Amino acid sequence: MIYRQAGQFRTSYAADSRAIPFREDRVALALILIAAYFVIPFTASDYWLSVILVPWLALSLVATGQNILMGYAGQHSLGSAGFMAVGAFACYNLMLRIDGMPFLVALILSGVIAALVGVVFGLPSLRVRGIYLAVATLAAQFFIVWVIDKFGWFTNYDTSGIITTQRMEIFGYRFTTPAEQYLIVLGIVTALTWLADNMARGRTGRNWMAVRDMDVAAEVMGLSLLRTKLQAFAISSFYCGVGGALFAYAFLRSVEPTAFDIYLSFRVMFMAIIGGLATTIGPFLGAAFILLMPVFLNTTFQGLFGAAVDATIISALEQVIFGVAIILFMIFEPLGLARLLQIAQDRLRQWPFKY
Amino acid sequence: MNVTTAIQAATRAFAIGGPILELDSISLRFGGVKALTNISFNICEHEIRAIIGPNGAGKSSMINVINGIYTPQEGEVRFRGERLGAMTPQRAARMGISRTFQNIALFKRMSVLDNIMAGRTLQTRATFLDVAFRTPRSRREELESREKAEEIIEFLEIEDVRKTQVAKLPYGLQKRVELGRALAAEPKLLLLDEPMAGMNVEEKQDMCRFILDVNENYGTTIVLIEHDMGVVMDISDRVVVLDYGKKIGDGPPEEVKRNQEVIDAYLGVAH
Numbered sequence: 001m002i003y004r005q006a007g008q009f010r011t012s013y014a015a016d017s018r019a020i021p022f023r024e025d026r027v028a029l030a031l032i033l034i035a036a037y038f039v040i041p042f043t044a045s046d047y048w049l050s051v052i053l054v055p056w057l058a059l060s061l062v063a064t065g066q067n068i069l070m071g072y073a074g075q076h077s078l079g080s081a082g083f084m085a086v087g088a089f090a091c092y093n094l095m096l097r098i099d100g101m102p103f104l105v106a107l108i109l110s111g112v113i114a115a116l117v118g119v120v121f122g123l124p125s126l127r128v129r130g131i132y133l134a135v136a137t138l139a140a141q142f143f144i145v146w147v148i149d150k151f152g153w154f155t156n157y158d159t160s161g162i163i164t165t166q167r168m169e170i171f172g173y174r175f176t177t178p179a180e181q182y183l184i185v186l187g188i189v190t191a192l193t194w195l196a197d198n199m200a201r202g203r204t205g206r207n208w209m210a211v212r213d214m215d216v217a218a219e220v221m222g223l224s225l226l227r228t229k230l231q232a233f234a235i236s237s238f239y240c241g242v243g244g245a246l247f248a249y250a251f252l253r254s255v256e257p258t259a260f261d262i263y264l265s266f267r268v269m270f271m272a273i274i275g276g277l278a279t280t281i282g283p284f285l286g287a288a289f290i291l292l293m294p295v296f297l298n299t300t301f302q303g304l305f306g307a308a309v310d311a312t313i314i315s316a317l318e319q320v321i322f323g324v325a326i327i328l329f330m331i332f333e334p335l336g337l338a339r340l341l342q343i344a345q346d347r348l349r350q351w352p353f354k355y
Numbered sequence: 356m357n358v359t360t361a362i363q364a365a366t367r368a369f370a371i372g373g374p375i376l377e378l379d380s381i382s383l384r385f386g387g388v389k390a391l392t393n394i395s396f397n398i399c400e401h402e403i404r405a406i407i408g409p410n411g412a413g414k415s416s417m418i419n420v421i422n423g424i425y426t427p428q429e430g431e432v433r434f435r436g437e438r439l440g441a442m443t444p445q446r447a448a449r450m451g452i453s454r455t456f457q458n459i460a461l462f463k464r465m466s467v468l469d470n471i472m473a474g475r476t477l478q479t480r481a482t483f484l485d486v487a488f489r490t491p492r493s494r495r496e497e498l499e500s501r502e503k504a505e506e507i508i509e510f511l512e513i514e515d516v517r518k519t520q521v522a523k524l525p526y527g528l529q530k531r532v533e534l535g536r537a538l539a540a541e542p543k544l545l546l547l548d549e550p551m552a553g554m555n556v557e558e559k560q561d562m563c564r565f566i567l568d569v570n571e572n573y574g575t576t577i578v579l580i581e582h583d584m585g586v587v588m589d590i591s592d593r594v595v596v597l598d599y600g601k602k603i604g605d606g607p608p609e610e611v612k613r614n615q616e617v618i619d620a621y622l623g624v625a626h
């Protein structure tokens with residue numbers, strides 16, 4: 001048996017508080033990363049790389065942002081697609097209007113701009129919470145998309161209001177093939193996930209969770225609710241912004257503001273919830289579930305009925321099953337896919353004994 | 356000062372000093388409800404000061420005034436001689452005032468360890484960027500916090516639940532964790548709102564021991580709200596008695612115990 005916890009004693013506090021406590025899990029993560037960087041780019045088809053994996057990574061990053069705000073800081077928001085739009089269009093305009101603007105710098109700046117916008121739309125969190133806050137953040141969703149749509153400057157006065165993203169170029173190298181674009185997205189997502197995980201497990205994350213779980217006690221400890229909540233909004237929006245820019249540059253490529261509609265915000269929220277709030281892996285699992293489930297249902301139904309049943313009926317049926325799956329999930333495993341994974345790992349770790 | 360307190364004072368590591376907190380003619384109203392009426396008393400350095408009184412007497416309100424959750428309509432609070440205008444909970448925390456709540460106010464979905472480490476937020480300086488990039492400052496602070504938290508965990512004898520989510524702990528242990536979180540901030544003044552309410556005798560004894568040890572080992576000044584007269588008489592240096600928002604007694608336990616008004620209002624009724 002290779003999956004063994006016995007004999008792994010943590011002899012220092014640093015060792016006891018590392019991101020992934022068990023050696024086997026660390027090995028597993030290392031293997032996954034090696035496969036992601038060195039195997040998948042050379043073996044996966046272009047379709048898989050650019051239509052499945054790239055949007056999955058980009059939306060996982062957005063869901064990570066949603067998770068920071070909702071899972072760790074306990075602030076419900078339905079504005080993620082709005083902040084994605086800020087990121088995408090900020091990146092476009094930075095690249096367009098500033099000569100020689102490097103893509104990576106533009107990407108980070110668009111995250112910063114999304115963060116600033118996020119702070120503004122996070123202000124209601126100081127007065128309202130829960131479902132009311134979610135409704136208040138809808139303002140961000142609608143207002144941002146409306147502004148970008150309304151003022152031609154943002155789309156460089158394109159007659160149809162659609163932008164075509166510039167090339168992604170880093171240190172003079174142009175990332176053009178699906179594999180190259182996948183790698184650039186993967187690199188950025190890996191780095192930002194590492195940073196998010198560090199924040200979540202450290203002082204920053206404890207402050208967010210303190211505000212989430214008991215704001216009076218957090219205040220009495222000396223925390224500023226204002227600063228902590230707005231910080232969560234800013235960092236969350238940064239992730240949404242960068243994720244939105246990657247979504248636009250590596251996946252959509254021609255982008256209209258209405259691509260970032262309320263439906264996308266809802267999907268991001270489902271990703272965060274179904275994946276498992278306040279976990280690092282949750283957003284990735286949730287995004288995979290939400291993205292792949294329709295694909296899976298579609299192929300299954302096509303295989304089952306083929307041309308015998310009208311396509312619109314199949315599509316409607318898919319929606320229904322998708323909705324029911326989400327509801328069942330919320331009822332039977334409210335802690336999400338991350339929790340299921342953890343249960344499976346615990347079983348494996350203890351096998352063949354049942355403690 | 357009578358014989359027993361004299362002996363106590365002589366053997367204490369931190370002898371009781373002058374007043375560090377003074378409350379001067381405090382009145383607090385909620386609409387028509389007079390929660391506190393013209394209350395004055397002081398708290399001396401290193402002492403254990405009890406506040407007693409029947410339910411609704413205004414004890415919790417008193418603590419809420421001290422750490423700035425409520426702002427009294429009249430009167431003033433002086434901490435170390437400094438007059439405090441608009442007190443806020445944050446300001447109180449920065450001045451070294453920590454507290455626990457009558458109804459446990461832990462961070463329910465966090466582990467015991469995280470709750471206690473969270474209590475050190477003012478003792479740490481790392482920004483979110485430090486934490487994200489694991490800068491040396493962030494790592495050093497994190498290790499320091501962990502060591503301090505472990506010290507408290509050991510002191511409170513909760514080693515075996517350090518990684519447990521606090522919501523899953525029994526009530527008595529939760530009360531203990533809340534004390535631990537308050538201690539993590541290394542307070543000068545510790546406000547405890549009914550830390551032993553709802554506990555059985557053994558749990559109460561443990562809690563008494565912890566409170567006395569905190570006072571003894573760190574010299575922390577403690578304000579203690581407690582219903583159990585036996586406990587109060589045993590561990591407090593001086594007692595304030597409130598009734599219907601008014602102060603009806605103030606002094607060492609033996610003296611308060613003999614005060615006729617106190618006996619009528621409190622001892623006779625509640626017990």
Ligand SMILES: Nc1ncnc2c1ncn2[C@@H]1O[C@H](COP(=O)(O)OP(=O)(O)O)[C@@H](O)[C@H]1O
Pocket residue numbers: 385388389390408409410411412413414415416417
């Ligand atoms: N936030 C509040 N709003 C309205 N009334 C309050 C509030 N807090 C306390 N009171 C009132 O003040 C009085 C004293 O309450 P409290 O300080 O909780 O008493 P104790 O802790 O001694 O039981 C009670 O009549 C209570 O109803």
Ligand SMILES: [Mg+2]
Pocket residue numbers: 414415416457
């Ligand atoms: Mg009370």
